[in-house]
Amino acid sequence: MRAILCSAPLTGHLQPMIAIGRQLIADGSTVAVLTSAHFRDRVERAGLEHIALPSECDFDERDLNGQFAGRARMPGFLRSRYDLEHLFIRSISAQHDRLAALLAERDIDVVLAENLFLGVLPLLSAAQANRPRVAAVCMTPLMANSADTAPFGPGFAPSTTRAGMLRNRLLTLGATSVVLRRAQRSTDAAVRDAVGCNAASFVLDWPLLADDVFVLTTPSLEYPRRDLDSKLRYVGPALGRADSGQAPPVWWDRVDGRRPVVVVTQGTLDNEDMSRLVEPAITGLADSGALVVATTGGPPVESVRVAAANAVVTEFVPFDMMFPHTDVLVTNGGWGGVHFALTHGVPMVVVGSTEDKGEVAARVARSGAGIRLRRNSPGAIRRAVRTVLDDPSFRDRAAVLQSEMSGLDGACAISDALSRPPIDAREARDSLPPR
Known part of the structure; x- marks a missing residue:
């Protein structure tokens, strides 16, 4: 053919x-x-x-x-x-x-x-x-x-x-x-x-x-x-093939299993302005007891203007390596990233309004595998992440979708x-x- x-x-x-x-x-x-x-x-x-x-x-x-x-x-x-x-x-x-x-x-x-x-x-x-x-x-x-x-x-x-x-x-x-x-x-x-x-x-x-x-x-x-x-x-x-020979990032020793891990991403398209999601997420989750791993999706890390002791900011996150250790994904709703997370059974908080992001958020919420947020305030993100961490039903639903996708x-x-x-x-x- x-x-x-x-x-x-x-x-x-x-x-x-x-x-x-x-x-x-x-x-x-x-x-x-x-x-x-x-x-x-x-x-x-x-x-x-x-x-x-x-x-x-x-x-x-x-x-x-x-x-x-x-x-x-x-x-x-x-x-x-x-x-x-x-x-x-x-x-x-x-x-x-x-x-x-x-x-x-x-x-x-x-x-x-x-x-x-x-x-x-x-x-x-x-x-x-x-x-x-x-x-x-x-x-x-x-x-x-x-x-x-x-x-x-x-x-x-x-x-x-x-x-x-x-x-x-x-x-x-x-x-x-x-x-x-x-x-x-x-x-x-x-x-x-x-x-x-x-x-x-x-x-x-x-x-x-x-x-x-x-x-x-x-x-x-x-x-x-x-x-x-x-x-x-x-x-x-x-989703393509994982690079099995990929070296761990320099900050990988912070993923030590002693605290929840929250990954934050704005994807690779809607990432000109980090105040849409990455910055309020870092601010809202500071001192939350979780390790926050935030990716810019390409722009330099200097484009993120806030910092927190519990946060790592990087241009890219190796999702295949990261998601087995991730407790919650905070995302603007990129369809590919959502599927990467669900193939690992990771529940999520979706905060997005541009492109197709609102539609993605609605589907995630309807599936029960996450929460849809219409506001990107630090407080709203912190509360939503805490809800997903504390309520096992979100991870249970993500696990059901993971099982379905494992056969596809x-x-x-x-x-x-x-x-x-x-x-x-x-x-x-x-x-x-x-x-």
Whole structure:
């Protein structure tokens, strides 16, 4: 099988694609990865062919606010809409052109795209009879609209009561027709420019057009959707391989088992401002009796302007080494980090509002494996961490999810599924909400 894997220029989306690509190669496939030029070394070190995105649709996630003027001043919800429009929808044409050129040059069997790589939408909208098989990989909580859920973004709990489904319908109408109306118009325009027709779905519903839809989680961490679940394959996370030869960090002797360990992270994207989570967590947990290990996710440790005697601040934390010794994860809700924690049975406190973080927090809280905080004050974080430490039900629920995930391997499941015929894509397309 000859496959092209497509990823937006985001570390959290590329890493699972690399894990999938490695598994495909191990199973005998030929794999190329279409992604940011910044990731060439990372892709090639994994033994995969790297193909760079055109410069007009490439960006550096380490300096989004510097590249996109005005982004930093936006509150969480408006920033999410801005990112959808400026980082992802504006990339559709250039992404599609590069992908179409590759398909013309090479004999490709499968295009595997993560859900924020929107350049496959023109390919799926044109209904070409001779296109390769297209598979979608959902790297985030599922964004597609459903009768059983509110629209993606605010983090509302699902509801299937009569009143709840009316709420879902009205909120979805408001989201598609008002809040994201401009985003959808831009999507349609980009798809028309590429293939001469409007997008065949609402922009966030595009994975349902694919021949296969792989969701990188366990069903217990997602919302049940009676109108969609038959089209989805819950394959579990694709977390990649741990580096067994990794040396312990210089502060590792402080992880001595004599006190609880709390890990704090803002992830690798929303980490320009450490006052969002890392700083209030360090302040709130000072003198708490716990060891606090805080990671900046890339920025220098000097970007953290507070300190505490019981806190370690580092640019990166080796999660595979750290989580077996961790009692609580305090996170802004990165989907990958949440899954890393749950595969080790670590309960969490989730404090996040940007990107998809509110939706992640809502799912963690609903699963019982953690607490969702809407405030990032030091006192609120301290109280939430103490609650998780004192109440064994959170660790018990995290252990249940750990057990479920132990039987799932997203990369292996995807490789195996792609060796078999896809689910009938026509049925999925026919059941999409009308546009």
